[in-house]
Amino acid sequence: MSLGIRSFAALEWPLDDTPRDTRAALREAGLKAPRRSSRFSQLALLGASALAVRPEPDCGVYLGTALGSSADTVTMLEAVQRGEAPMPFPFINVSGSLAGFGIAQSLGLLGPNLTISRRDFPVEVALETALKDHGRPPQALVGAVEEGVWPLAAQRRRLRVPPEAALGECSHWFLLDDTLTEGPRLEWVAYFAHPEKARAALAGLRMAGAVRLVLASEAARDAAAGWREAVPGAVEWALPARPHCPTAVAGNLTDYLADEAAEPWLVQVNQAAGGGVYLTVLSA
Incomplete structure (x- = not known):
């Protein structure tokens, strides 16, 4: 879907x-x-x-x-x-x-x-x-x-x-x-109560080509090694300096869509301090 x-x-x-x-x-x-x-x-x-x-x-x-x-x-x-x-x-x-x-x-x-x-x-x-x-x-x-x-x-x-x-x-x-057949797509958005289940789901995704990995929260960056392991070979994106804004993660998605040299896939990991994780996957 x-x-x-x-x-x-x-x-x-x-x-x-x-x-x-x-x-x-x-x-x-x-x-x-x-x-x-x-x-x-x-x-x-x-x-x-x-x-x-x-x-x-x-x-x-x-x-x-x-x-x-x-x-x-x-x-x-x-x-x-x-x-x-x-x-x-x-x-x-x-x-x-x-x-x-x-x-x-x-x-x-x-x-x-x-x-x-x-x-x-x-x-x-x-x-x-x-x-x-x-x-x-x-x-x-x-x-x-x-x-x-x-x-x-x-x-x-x-x-x-x-x-x-x-x-x-x-x-x-x-x-x-829903009628588009070409161009960028929102492929998948899913919540996981436990990071290990999110990593297992990521490891099971089939994404042909390079992947941009965005660790969108401090908790995700603290657990970077596990997320890198879940998406082998992914290009970890250096987050741009942004002023504090509670919905700034949306800017990571628009940055990807605006980048003509973007990787074929984007995986954004937004992990809460309590452990819950949302994964967002886009394709170019």
């Missing part, structure tokens, strides 16, 4: 003390931000609209995020903590599913619409869900979106990263298509 990748888009940047004007960026792209929409929704629409190919009207939307509409959530909770009633629009925008609705409304999409918000593996779960809905409808628009929250010092404390850590925003999108 696999799906062709008809198009992809990658937006990511480091954050500084002044947020980028996402409304202005949407205007430059010929789009209008939905009234009273959150920054999270605007980032999602920016990325989805950057695809080189416009999705078909029956395309489904699968948006993965670790933190969702964080800024409005923080605004609302801080108001409650002060004993104030939440303001209406920040309260409404706490729902991350509004971002998927905004994409569907702006791009004229009528297919299923799902937001997957979870701290661990949101990118992989969104891709896996699209694969499981294989061909219903033929196209699936899968995204990974995270927004910044200012002031950045407070956000670093929430994320439990060092005070000097660089933070980032991202909006990565993949247009998957």
